[in-house]
Amino acid sequence: MAFIKFKPLTSRYNFYNTITSNEFDSKISKYLIPEEEILIAFKSTRDVGIFTNKRILLIDVKGVKGVRKKIFSIKYNSISSYELDIHTFDSAINITTDSGYIMSLNFLKPIPLDDMFKVYHLINQYLLTNTK
Secondary structure: OOOOOOOOOEEEEEEOOOEHHHHOOEEEHHHHHHHHHHEEEEEOOOEEEEEEEEEEEEEEOOOOOOOOOEEEEEEHHHHEEEEEOOOOEEEEEEEOOOOOOOOEEEEEEEOOOOHHHHHHHHHHEEEEEEEO
């Protein structure tokens, strides 16, 4: 199977905080379908990364006032490879999709390393239990 290399979605997301369930508001929930459950979510200054039981949802806020947004939805089964990169002050999960998109999800302090491992195990769970 030949892969066509596309321009990366957004090559890098830097998440600084974990979003708790009481912080979810209508701005985030309007992007979810009724059967979808948020398992863990992160935010940067403007961007949001949501990991649900169905997909990864990345909201990339653009523009000076934050009115323009790019919303990316990545199904877990479209991930072809992933890498865990652990450092002292930050960690990253690098994801390559079937179509060749490459993303780097960076988890910077004060996000605990345990939350980053939750994401890593979540991806493992969906990929390894749903293989054909």
